[in-house]
Amino acid sequence: MFFLTLLFFCSFIFSGQAYSDDQVTSLPGLSGPLDFKMYSGYLDASPGTHLHYVFVESENDPAKDPLLLWLNGGPGSSSLLGFFTEQGPFQLNGNSSLDRNPYAWNKVANVIFLESPSGVGYSYSDSGNYSHSDDSTSLDTLLAMKSWFNKFQAFENHSFYLAGESYAGVYIPTLSVRLLEEPDINYVGFAIGNGYLDQYLLGNSIVRFAYYHGFIDTQTWSKIVSFCCKNGNESPDSCNFANNTDIKCIEVVNDANDFIISIGLNSYAIYDDCATEELNYSSEIQSLRAESLESWHLVHNIIRAIFYKNSEIKTLSFPCFDKEDLNNYLSRSDVRDALKIPKNLTDWTFFSLNVTNNYETQYPSLKKQVIASIKAGKRGLIYNGDTDMVCDFLGDQWFSDQLGFKQIGKYKPWYVDNQVAGFVKNYEGFSYATVRGSGHTVPEYRPAAALYMIERFLSNKSLA
Structure with a gap:
């Protein structure tokens, strides 16, 4: 009985110490x-x-x-x-x-x-x-x-x-x-x-989202429907924008992708202005063109490819997304001390390119x-x-x-x-x-x- 009481007391002390530390x-x-x-x-x-x-x-x-x-x-x-x-x-x-x-x-x-x-x-x-x-x-x-x-x-x-x-x-x-x-x-x-x-549903929906919000003109949309939808019938069940193997479908969707990415639109909030200067996308898009024709022919995945998968990009930059103030604040020594951060760790960044480049998506x-x-x-x-x-x-x-x-x-x-x-x-x-x-x-x-x-x-x- 004494042992159990002591054990309970020690557990209580340990829990309290965890809180206070x-x-x-x-x-x-x-x-x-x-x-x-x-x-x-x-x-x-x-x-x-x-x-x-x-x-x-x-x-x-x-x-x-x-x-x-x-x-x-x-x-x-x-x-x-x-x-x-x-x-x-x-x-x-x-x-x-x-x-x-x-x-x-x-x-x-x-x-x-x-x-x-x-x-x-x-x-x-x-x-x-x-x-x-x-x-x-x-x-x-x-x-x-x-x-x-x-x-x-x-x-x-x-x-x-x-x-x-x-x-x-x-x-x-x-x-x-x-x-x-x-x-x-x-x-x-x-x-x-x-x-x-x-992945598939978002790949299919994003093309419709872009068209019905005015980012794709009617001529391009007609081509997309003609090349990517069964019998030219536009519906969620008959169209495949996400993993279509038809080269004409891939190319016309890629053209729409390139246009949307190049114009400086805030893809995370389409009616908001950009908070940062835009990257020059042309070289990144060109270097990814071969890969895009195989598997990255979606606006969604092109964005991911440019910012996450291109080994030539050594620092991460998101269009219209400015968190430099937060990076600076959380990297300050007094803030790190307040948050109990070990001194040997590198400065905080809101996004880890190292993690992303070495991450295996499974589902x-x-x-x-x-x-x-x-x-x-x-x-x-x-x-x-x-x-x-x-x-x-x-x-x-x-x-x-x-x-x-x-x-x-x-x-x-x-x-x-x-x-x-x-x-x-x-x-x-x-x-x-x-x-x-x-x-x-x-x-x-x-x-x-x-x-x-x-x-x-x-x-x-x-x-x-």
Whole structure:
């Protein structure tokens, strides 16, 4: 009995030490003290792998509110982007000061931001090897979460949700099916924003998205339909823009790709202006031309090819996407010290080209994983900002329709502050929603709608 009491006491001391070692008491640029608890530290994944996390307790009722893991995409994008530019509690100003975010998701939930996989942001491996795959990433994330629950044992019975955007459309479903085998984790559901959920469907939808938003003229569209659709009949079932082997189809779609990429359009939010000077695309497109004719003849994959796969590009630059202020802030020594970052690590960048260039994608579609999760009783939300062309709403809505779950009710609008915030379609076990006027990163472009949407989801209430 004495031994058990001592063991319990030691476990309590260890848990408390984990809390105190990682607690952040102040952040440079923030006026005034933190009025909620914040932690930053490292979680152990596979041997020698250390994933950096930031955790903020709920401003409402941390002892009762749900727990949410947030993952940004890429592969190679840091979840600290989410923390400082989307739904985190702070927003960075140009003068390196921090403002409070009135639409932070920790208004309604305890939120973990995980930099995954290793090599992203301040996550690292002892070996320096940053070759990853979809499966190894989901395994490391699961192991990291087990490490987190070991540190924060007070949260082990909280309802646990996954959320993320973009390539998290792969991260979340692959992690979700692993969590189905973890009864000790109270996993409840997932929310995926502008997700890279199905390569083929997004490949087919993006061409239509471009035409119906005025980026392709009628003559070019007529050629595309003639060469890429059966009997020249334009419909989702008869057209194949994604992996068509007809050389005429490939060439005309490539011509449309080249035009869209060259004009300096913000593909992540088509009605927004560009925040940066554009790259000269001509040499990159020319060097990829042979590869494009074989397998990269989509706007979506051409963009990925230029910025992710071209070995001639040594530094990463995204058109219209400027995060230099955040790079500078998170690389400051006082900020690193506040976040408990080892001094031997290199400066923070929002995107790791090293990870992306050594990443193995394994799942062209995530239907199997999403279906398994919903059938296991996990609630789902798939949502899209409707001005994003990179992972557009058409492809993800087709994906939702094809999962095979019965639709409940009609497609209808949902509202925030008496204004149409988007449209929603409910199915047995999950919902699909659009967010009106939002780009790729919904909590950044439509913060009020994003907070309302996630609060309704966590409360198991329909948007409409």
